Amino acid sequence: MNEQDDKKLNRRQLLARAGKAGISIAVAGAISKLLYDAVGPRGGVEDTERVTLPDFSVQPRPGQVISIVNGSDRIKTVDKAIELLGGIERFVKPGETVAIKPNVAFASPAMLGATVNPELVAEVVRLCYSRGGAKKVIVTDNPINDPESCFALSGIGKAASAAGAEVVLPKAQFFKHTSLAGGKLIKDWPIFFEPFSKVDKLIGITPVKDHHRAGASMTMKNWYGLLGGRRNIFHQDINSIIAELAMLVKPTLVILDGTEVMMTNGPTGGSISDLRRANALIASTNCLAADSYGCSLLDMKVSDLPYLEKAEKAGAGTTDYESLKPIIATVS
Amino acid sequence: MSVPGRMKHLESVISVCLLAVLVLIGIGIFVKQSDYDVTRYGVPPSPGSGETSQQQDGAGQSAIGAGLAPAGFEELSKAKSYNSDNLYEKINGKAPLYTESGFKELFTQRFISTSDPNLWIEFYAYDMGGVKNAFSVYSVQKRAESQPYPSIQIAYKTSNALYFVHGRYYIELVGSAESDELFKAVTEIAGNIQANLAVDKDADMAEFAMFPRENQVADSIKFYLENAFGCEKLTNTFSARYKIGNETITAFLSKRADSKEAEAVSEGYLKFLIENGAKIKDTTNKTIAGRVVDFYGATEIVFAVGPFVAGIHEAQSQASAEKLAEELINKLKSINNE
Incomplete structure (x- = not known):
C-alpha cells in the first residue's frame, strides 16, 4: 500500500475493514457470552449437592411438649424430664440411629459451663441404647475452636465414647449447601450435614448461658454449630439467624441444662464465679418453648431476647410455654 | 476518503492507549482473581473445622508465649494468635466486645x-x-465474686483464674480446676508476663486518682469507651462505686x-x-442547680468542671448524691487549678 492508498480509502477497503471489525466484536461478544456466569461463584458446589436437613421431629402430644425438673443431679433430672414426656421410647425406636448434638463450642473444661456437661451427654446416650434400643448413637458438633481439642478438653468425647457413642468430628466433606425456604440469611449456605443425613433422630443438648451478642445461648443457639463457612458474619444479625435456625432444624428432642447457669461473661465464661446454680433441667420437643422458659433462669424475660419473638412469628412455635402446660417435677 | 498524516498518527496514539488500558484491566482482573475471597459468597475456606487459614501459630511471631511455662508444667498446645478477622474462632460471640474496644491481636497457649x-x-x-x-x-467483665490480687496493680482473682491489665494487654489465666497447685502455676505465669513482656507504663490512667477516695469501693473503677449508661454522647468515661451508709452510689x-x-x-x-x-x-446547692434530675426514682446529677464532664448515677438518696457530687466537684476543681 503506497502513500496515496494511505490517504484514500475506497468503498471496498472500507467495507473490508468494517467487516473485520464486526467479526472481531462478534467473536469477543460470543466468547464473553460463553464465559459469563450469571449465578456467580459457588465454591464448586453443584446443584445436585444442595441438601435439605431432614425433619427429625416426632408426632406432637398435647400436654407432653415440655417438662421442667428441679434438682441438682443431672442424671436424675434428665431421666425424669424425659420420662415425663413419655420416656425415651417415645423418641427412639429399636434399631434406629440417633445423633446427639451437644454444645461443645469451646476447648474449655466442663466445670466452666461453656460446654454441656459430659455426664449429661453420656446419660442420654445410655438412655438411647438401654431404653430406646438404638442401633447406634453418634455424638457430633462443629465447634468454634479446634474440634479435637473441644471434645477432649471438655470431657465430652471421653464420656460419650465410654457410654458407647461414636464421636464424629467434622470434616470438610461433611458440609453441604442448603437454603431455608423463606429465609433471608440461610441461603445457599454450607451446613454441617453429613452426620445428620444418615440418622433417624436428632437430640440437642445444651447449657443455659449468657451470650454477649445474642443475650442468651440455649437450644436454638445450639444449632449455630451446624453452620459452616465464616459464620461469624451472622453475628451482625444474630436474632434473625437464631430464628432461622429454629426453622431449619426440627429436632426430635432438646434438653436444656440449667443446673448451673452461666450468668455473666458468656458464651465463653472462664471463671467458676460466672456460674449460678439454678438446679433446673428442661426437656422439650420444641426449642422455642424450652428457650422461652430457659431465659427466666438468666433473670430475663421473653421480650429481652428478640430472636424468640422472631422465631414465633416465623412459625417455630410459641413463646407462651405456659399454654403448653409444662410438666413440672422435683427430684432429690 | 483521505486520512491526513497527523490524523493517522493520532489514531495510532489512541490505539496504543486503548490497548494499554485493556492490558491494565487484564492485569487487574488477573491480580484480583488470584486474591479472590470466596467467603464473601458464603463459601467456607475450610468448612470442616471452622478454623481458617488466618489463624496462625503464634510461636516465633511474638515473644509473648516464650518462657511462660511454670515449673512442673509443659506446653499442651502451641501458641496461637488471632486477629480481628478471626477472633470469633476462639471466643465466638464475645469477639465484638474486644473488636469494638480497640482490639489488635490475641495470643493464647495452654x-x-x-x-x-x-x-x-x-x-x-x-x-x-x-x-x-x-x-x-477488664473492668466490664470483672466478676462480682472476685477477690483482690495485690501483687498486680490492676488485677483480681477467682477460684480458678487470674485477670489483670499489663500495659496495653488484658490478660486472662484460666485454670481447669480449683486447685492450689494450679493457682500457684497461674501466679508464676503472671510473674513471668510482668517480667518478660515490656509495655509502656500506665500514664494514661490518671483518672483513677481523680475520684474522691473516701467511701470508694475497692477495685470498683470501670471504664466505658462508648455508651456509658446507655448514652451515646458519654464516651471515654470512668466510673467508681461508693458505699455511703447502706447505699451504693456511682460517680463518673x-x-x-x-x-x-x-x-x-454535659x-x-x-x-x-x-x-x-x-x-x-429542686436543690439548695447552687453549683448543681438545674443539673439534678429524678430518673424513675433514682437521682442523677451531671455537670462540667473545666475539661471534665462528671456526675452521679443511680443514687437512691438525693442528699448522698449531692454530697458526693460536691466532693467530686472540689476534687476536679483542685486538679483543674494545678
Whole structure:
C-alpha cells in the first residue's frame, strides 16, 4: 500500500475493514457470552449437592411438649424430664440411629459451663441404647475452636465414647449447601450435614448461658454449630439467624441444662464465679418453648431476647410455654 | 476518503492507549482473581473445622508465649494468635466486645501439669492497643465474686483464674480446676508476663486518682469507651462505686478536649436523661442547680468542671448524691487549678 492508498480509502477497503471489525466484536461478544456466569461463584458446589436437613421431629402430644425438673443431679433430672414426656421410647425406636448434638463450642473444661456437661451427654446416650434400643448413637458438633481439642478438653468425647457413642468430628466433606425456604440469611449456605443425613433422630443438648451478642445461648443457639463457612458474619444479625435456625432444624428432642447457669461473661465464661446454680433441667420437643422458659433462669424475660419473638412469628412455635402446660417435677 | 498524516498518527496514539488500558484491566482482573475471597459468597475456606487459614501459630511471631511455662508444667498446645478477622474462632460471640474496644491481636497457649493431666491452664493475652482499652474490657467483665490480687496493680482473682491489665494487654489465666497447685502455676505465669513482656507504663490512667477516695469501693473503677449508661454522647468515661451508709452510689467522670466540649457533653447527657423521662429536681446547692434530675426514682446529677464532664448515677438518696457530687466537684476543681 503506497502513500496515496494511505490517504484514500475506497468503498471496498472500507467495507473490508468494517467487516473485520464486526467479526472481531462478534467473536469477543460470543466468547464473553460463553464465559459469563450469571449465578456467580459457588465454591464448586453443584446443584445436585444442595441438601435439605431432614425433619427429625416426632408426632406432637398435647400436654407432653415440655417438662421442667428441679434438682441438682443431672442424671436424675434428665431421666425424669424425659420420662415425663413419655420416656425415651417415645423418641427412639429399636434399631434406629440417633445423633446427639451437644454444645461443645469451646476447648474449655466442663466445670466452666461453656460446654454441656459430659455426664449429661453420656446419660442420654445410655438412655438411647438401654431404653430406646438404638442401633447406634453418634455424638457430633462443629465447634468454634479446634474440634479435637473441644471434645477432649471438655470431657465430652471421653464420656460419650465410654457410654458407647461414636464421636464424629467434622470434616470438610461433611458440609453441604442448603437454603431455608423463606429465609433471608440461610441461603445457599454450607451446613454441617453429613452426620445428620444418615440418622433417624436428632437430640440437642445444651447449657443455659449468657451470650454477649445474642443475650442468651440455649437450644436454638445450639444449632449455630451446624453452620459452616465464616459464620461469624451472622453475628451482625444474630436474632434473625437464631430464628432461622429454629426453622431449619426440627429436632426430635432438646434438653436444656440449667443446673448451673452461666450468668455473666458468656458464651465463653472462664471463671467458676460466672456460674449460678439454678438446679433446673428442661426437656422439650420444641426449642422455642424450652428457650422461652430457659431465659427466666438468666433473670430475663421473653421480650429481652428478640430472636424468640422472631422465631414465633416465623412459625417455630410459641413463646407462651405456659399454654403448653409444662410438666413440672422435683427430684432429690 | 483521505486520512491526513497527523490524523493517522493520532489514531495510532489512541490505539496504543486503548490497548494499554485493556492490558491494565487484564492485569487487574488477573491480580484480583488470584486474591479472590470466596467467603464473601458464603463459601467456607475450610468448612470442616471452622478454623481458617488466618489463624496462625503464634510461636516465633511474638515473644509473648516464650518462657511462660511454670515449673512442673509443659506446653499442651502451641501458641496461637488471632486477629480481628478471626477472633470469633476462639471466643465466638464475645469477639465484638474486644473488636469494638480497640482490639489488635490475641495470643493464647495452654500449659498442662506434668504430674496431673486434669490440671491445665489457658493463657490469653489480648493486645488492646492501649491501656485504657485494656482496662475497659477488664473492668466490664470483672466478676462480682472476685477477690483482690495485690501483687498486680490492676488485677483480681477467682477460684480458678487470674485477670489483670499489663500495659496495653488484658490478660486472662484460666485454670481447669480449683486447685492450689494450679493457682500457684497461674501466679508464676503472671510473674513471668510482668517480667518478660515490656509495655509502656500506665500514664494514661490518671483518672483513677481523680475520684474522691473516701467511701470508694475497692477495685470498683470501670471504664466505658462508648455508651456509658446507655448514652451515646458519654464516651471515654470512668466510673467508681461508693458505699455511703447502706447505699451504693456511682460517680463518673470523663476528660474532654476542652471546657467547651465538656459543657456540650454535659448538656447532651442531661438532655438524654430528660428525653427518656427524667424530671429536674429542686436543690439548695447552687453549683448543681438545674443539673439534678429524678430518673424513675433514682437521682442523677451531671455537670462540667473545666475539661471534665462528671456526675452521679443511680443514687437512691438525693442528699448522698449531692454530697458526693460536691466532693467530686472540689476534687476536679483542685486538679483543674494545678
